[in-house]
Amino acid sequence: VRFSYEGGAAEGLNNDDEGAEAAAAISARSVFGAPAAVLREVSLLRLLGGHPNIVQVLDAFMDSSARVFLVCEYLERDLRRHMDEAGRLQPSCTKLFAWQLLRALEHCHKRCVTHRDVKPQNLLVDPSTNILKLCDFSLARQLVLSGDVQTRRVASLWYRSPEIFLGSIASGIALDIWSAGCVMVEMMTHTPAFPGSSDLALFFQFRVLGTPTETSWP
Template sequence: MDKVWKQYEKLEKIGQGSYGKVYKGRDKETNEIVALKKVLLQRPDQGFPSTSIREISILKEMEHANIVRLQDVVYTEGKSLYLVFEYLDLDLMKYIETRPEFSTDPRLVKTFLHQILRGVVYCHSHRILHRDLKPQNLLINRSTNTVKLADFGLARAFNIPVWTVTPKTMTPWYRAPELLLGSQQYSTPVDVWSVGCIFAEMVNRKPLFPGMSEIDIIFKVFRCRNCSKQGSKYIFFSNHF
């Protein structure tokens, strides 16, 4: 039996992506419910994926109420790597889809936005760029309405001045214009742009810039800016916000 299953009981599969699979599990010693993120190792002889190493090293150094907690890292005999996280009910995208009344509750939207910004400020104050902020990477505890930043696979430490880095980071819909235009020098504003896009999505219940390509997204950004200058209804903020 793999080492992870000696300590943790797998309950059900709750997600899957290019990184691997996520299971809901239980710590057999404490009965605590956890999330088990299985990282796929395509070629074990080449070691662990750089994104997983980066995520582990960053999360080991971070402790904040609005950042998901990494509790354990387990390498199994089956050549698999498991990251053990605290368990949260669902992500922001699913929350918006299942709670249509959410967007009409200004107090709750502001509470969520405040928590997201607190998590981002903590990251930036510790010289960490998340670089992949989107509703799917924001996890929610429904009982307490707590929001936590998750999935730090693309996160990266930065210095001042910022050195040359790749612009191919965030999901395109939430990517800042300078990244869409190919800039290789950027800093904390790219995360702030993503937060703005998420705020608009919480209010509208749909993405702000759902382009088919990078150039299409750029056109949508400039179209939105031009319309907002002219006082168009395209402005996404409701009056009560």
């Protein structure tokens, strides 16, 4: 067994034996014990299990240093690395990836689960088959009865919707769709839709889309 891939929160393991089919990605959570956040992520992944465009959790365990590890199925790279190596994607590939991403989000939303951190680094890709899978549910939540997620700690900066910048309580489904749209733009143009290093990125959104009015954003 050898380390063959390193992602933002995971390291991939696969077997050098040609006949071996087993492969897994090991995701480490540097936490003490098994806090609610880790248990929530495991339970949500199990709830969503079986969908072809959501990464499957195979096991979870804790080492002697009290780090919790999630063992998930292995894919070679994330979408960020894939775009960096392949350059601008072909339109047919962009449409295929977008379709798979929306299928994964539909599956989540039908089960009242919002991912809240959709970005290229959280989309795993098998370049040999063009299969795409949504991963890293560490910020995911199940919707409460109102449909709102009561926190602003959502989404990476480039994929965060305007209402989050403006301090609104995040509606998880709407946030996921905005983030997915940003990913689609990036796949088509090979450039982030709204890059920025701080909340000032909001002004770039307004420059592109226009300032919201009482009619468009009451």
